[in-house]
Amino acid sequence: RAAAAIAAVVSSAPQLGAVQSGVVCGLVDGGCYQGFTNGAVIWSSGTGAVISSNGAIRNAWMGAGAQNGVLGYPKAAQVCGIRDGGCYQSFQKGEVFWSTASGAHISKAGVIRTAYRAAGAENGALGFPIGAEACGLRNGGCYQAFQRGEILWSPTTGAQISKAGVIRTAYRAAGAENGILGYPVTAETCGLKLEGCYQAYQNGEILYSSKTGAHISRAGAIRDLYRSSRAENGVLGFPAGKETCGLRSGGCYQSFQGGEIIWSAATGARITYNSPIRTTYRAAGAENSLLGYPVNAQICGIRDGGCYQSFQGGEIFWSAASGANISRQGGIRNLYRSIGAENGRLGFPLTAEICGLKNGGCYQSFQGGEILWSAATGAKLVTTGSIRTAYRGAGAENSALGYPRVNEICGIRDNGCYQSFQGGEILWSSKTGARITANGPIRTTYRQSGAENGTLGYPTTNQTCTTSTRCTQTFQRGTLTWTPTTGVKRT
Template identity: 50%
Template sequence: MGSTLPADTLRKLKNAQGPFGAHLGQGLKRLKEGLSATVSAPTGTGSPVSNPVLMTRATAVLPAVSAAPTAWMAPGVQGLDVSGWQGSVDWQSQWNQGARFAYTKATEGTTYISSAFGSQYTGAADVGMIRGAYHFALPSESSGADQARFFVSNGGGWSPDGVTLPPLLDIEYNPYSSLGDTCYNMSAGQMVGWIQDFVNTMVALTGRLPAIYTTTDWWSQCTGNSAAFGADPLHIASYSTSVGPMPNGWNSYNVWQYSSAGPFVGDSDAFNGSSSDLASFATNDVPAAAAEQIQAAVTADPGLGSATSPIICGLAGGGCYQIFEGGVIHWSPATGAHITDGAINTAWAAQGWENGGLGYPTSNEIGGLKDGGVYQNFQGGVIHWSPATGAHITDGAINTAWAAQGWENGGLGYPTSNEIGGLKDGGVYQNFQGGVIHWSPATGAHITRAAIDAAWAGLDWENGFLGYPTSNEIGGLKDGGVYQSFQGGVIYWSAGSGAHSNAGAIRTAYASQGWENGLLGYPTTNEYASGGGVAQDYQGGRITWSGTAGTAIAYK
């Protein structure tokens, strides 16, 4: 961090800055007086400059603070901005005149810190004003990132405490001839890049987009009329009884600096809104609990990296979020602050973030599962991820059924799809590595897998005569066999016979001789047409049925 200027240029700059440096609106004020916005640095000592914007340390004289003659006030909540030029301010007097907020100069470039900042910043707060800090940009002196870091390190931070305005970037007419023309000898593209560098770094350091102070004229000249910063709050300078056109990218302003000649000390400002709007502007509509818990989450996980967005609120249930290089933190009053990233974040996004069925996360990602898997809990379900299966959601009855068989450690393994609907009678299903879970309102959630699942599929799933499963597989049968019940019958499986359905009158006859324990053993076919009826073969014989003859068992 530091100036990149040649030593001689830096010496001239520091000489020109003197003890007070430049300030908000200094260029606009000179233009209104018919002078150049850029003033050459004095070359010697002598009488103070009549408009003391730039002078040597030897000639600087602090002007007396007195009531200004202008009485007109722009519409909105009244405020002011001050710098070292105003010195010790009678803040109670300013409050009594109607001022409710103030910006105080903190820094300039990377070499100047206002000696008045601390007392001004504290004094404004002590009388009840909402206050903030501003930084006078010198874009050709050092990078935007370096100046943002210098600013934050010397008073330019922010928190949603309700008494701190967003950090303010004063980007305007170059006041120093040693730094070039009014645009600091920078192209429009270079200027936009510098501002973006400053903004991005401020967001990373404070979690909030800085406000931008400028004039429509300078913005047009020096940024090529860029529309890139419309998301940043605008502090527009226009010394008139009407604010005039906005810089490109903004449809309206947040703060209007409308006078440098009163009614308040320094420059007079008006916030575009009500007192309650000003309070919301200060907090960025960020609840204090959100800011505190998001910061705690950041501290606990350095891998998140820098913030790439401010804290943004207004989500469902009063929630907020903030984006970082390594993930996103979502907060809600009901769930607290939790991180989502990678494939799980993508899966959550695909179902509608907090507005989907999952709601907000209730935990961070939790690892240590089988085969390198991880999971994350949400209000309405869980997302599991493994290298082999990707990230999928489980919830409700299907999640309960999966849990009952041991989650990923059971025979089903990990989910390989989300829940899929559109089945008969309002049913849904979900695929897993080792099988499927089907659910319907009438039957609940049950697992099918392997040979029984294949046999059911061969009979057209829930659309066939078996309907939905009404149980999971049930073991403990003769010769290691298993069976599963369905709405319309049963599927039996054994190693010696395979998987076959059993239903209706034939099933009744099969039951009468003792199921698989009788002489028939296990079925070896499904029902098939035979004569005027149907038949089913078994290890030990056959059962036939017709409408005229009923059922008959023939043993081998």
């Protein structure tokens, strides 16, 4: 039976050349063969008689153990004229492919070959194999290399293509299946915005766009937030760098086209969008500054179309009129929040808090005034208006008035206002304007007489001391003069 089958094939295959041996049987599974100058005819009951021509494909088959190896007996003769002038031959348990560029390599039966055939084999994106399937990878995985990529398999992920390109380059640079990403769980998918592509892995994704290149989005809190904010289709766009850890307090961050995501164990993952707020935060030192990590995302749509973002150590407020400025934790911010923050009479901050003033004091400017703080007086408000103008004109905290002791109080006689300071008061009425009554005998007498509610009414001038022994101040209904010998006299 074997001899007749072999003879039938030989009769129509002059390319085999001269006979080199008789029909030899006793091969595995009862097989037989006959040798010729240019190859052999091999027979088994399962495959019939098939030509095995001398050349690279037969050498690869023989090198793999011939019929005793992973491929078993040939099922059909070698076929040439495929892509790039290549050839292939089918065997019981796979195929051998050859091209001048790739050489001859086995594609053995199994999940990797199934994926390769499904992707178009040599006519697909992968081209010809350039190595045999290799196993013993992490978690019992296997892979096979091709001209334009690889197929990787593991028991949990199945066989997935890692095609040549920027995504595969990034994957290999990160350690491939031995790195943070593990095995691929999908093929590469393209058609995203900005000519983008991505591929998913056990522990994350790699995203690519023509503007950003390929970057890893690894599994974790940062990726979860990125995905929940619509990933590349959201405000953040594509990743612009890898996730970087080792920040203050063990934090991590990742840059995107539209901002950053910053994570710490205390605050979780938060977005800082590209905006004046993020610029101010980065300029202040970001997580290493007094602000620390963000505790929420930027919120817009507040007064005057403004935005703000909260951080561990304060907030940053922005409006078109005021720009972005820090409101840091402490007495000044507490007072600002207590009077309505940007919705209150102060409006948005115009500067950050500035310290190093007299007696270790601090202040911050706002659209509607200032808040000044000292250890002796706490945080007090000086609102925009005549009293603040008079206070600033006198030298503010550096003057004899010192720091404010109370906020400005209005609704006194004739709808007037006043504010007390360490060194006196400023009183205002629409008829007299804002006038300073400095601490001293004249102010004491004025207060004892009922101040603006008394017979003198409001001051019409500031106190003037022409010499060290004579001071005077004029009021609506009289003048008070002081000398060391006479004390305070009214005229």
